[in-house]
Amino acid sequence: MTRGEALKDFFRKTILPVASAALLYCIFRSACVKNGELDYLWLWILCGLPFGVWRLRLWIIPGGGSLGTGIALFALNFILAGFIGGFVLVWRLLVAAWYIPVTAYRLLTADRYSFLPEE
Template structure:
C-alpha cells in the first residue's frame, strides 16, 4: 500500500520537474526568474484540473467574456501552485515514512 503511494508520488514529482524544465524558457527573463510566471506556468496543469467552480460569463460582451475566462485560468493556475507544493510535500512525507519503515 505504502509502496504504491510512493510510486504515485514519484511519478507526480517527475512530471512536475519535467513540466518545470519545459516551462523554464517562458518564466526566465533577462537571466532572472519571474516567480509569478513560474508559479502560474508550473501550476497550470494541476490547477485547471482541480478547480471545480468556474465563473460563467453571462450577458457580457466579448471583452467581459474574455476577462472572466482569464480570471478563471489565473485562479486555477494559482491554486495549481499550491497543489504542486502539496504534491512535493507528500513525496517527502512518503519517502520519509518508507525510510522509517525499513529502519524499524
Template sequence: MKTFLKEVLLPLLIALCLAAFFKPVYMADGVCDYFLMWLCVGFPFGIRRMCLWLVPFGYGISGTVGIFALNIIIGGLIGGLALIVGLLLGLIHTIREII
C-alpha cells in the same frame, strides 16, 4: 516504494517537465519571473481542483477573455499550493511507510 513513485516522484517529474517546457515563457531577458513560473507549473495541478469555474455570460469578447484569464490564474495559484502540499504529504507518507 510504490507510494513514493506515485505521490512524490511522478508529480515532481511532471512539474520539472512543465518548468522546462515553459522556460521561454517565464524567463524574460534572462530573469526568472517566479509568479509566472508558479502559474505555469501549477496550472495542470490546480485546474482539476477548482470547484467553481467562472462562466462568462452576457459579456463581450474582452470580458470573456478576461474571465478565462482569471480562471487560469486562480487554477495556477491553487495548483502551486496543491503541488507543494501533495509533495509534502507524499514524503510524510513515505517516511511513515519506511519507519
C-alpha cells in the same frame, strides 16, 4: 503492509509528483524568463495549472457581456486555477518529502513478522 504495497505507494506519492514538477519546470522555465530574470509568479501559475484546473470548482462565466469580457474572464479562470494548483503542487512535494522516511520505515518493518505461522 507488504513491500510491494510500500513501493507502489512510494512511486505514486513520491516519484510521480516530483517527476511531474520537474517536467513542468523544464517546460515552462524558458517561457517565464524576462530580461534574463526568472519570473517566479508566472512559473508558479504555469506549473500549477495542470494541478489546479480540475480543482477549480467555480468557473466565472460572463453574463451577456462583450467578447473581450468573456476572453478576460476565461483568462482569469486559468490564472486562478494555476494559482490554486501552485499550492496543490507545493503540498504534493511536501507529501513526497514526507513519504521518503515513511517508505524506508515500511520497507524495514514490512516482513519482520512474516516467519510467524498464521492462525
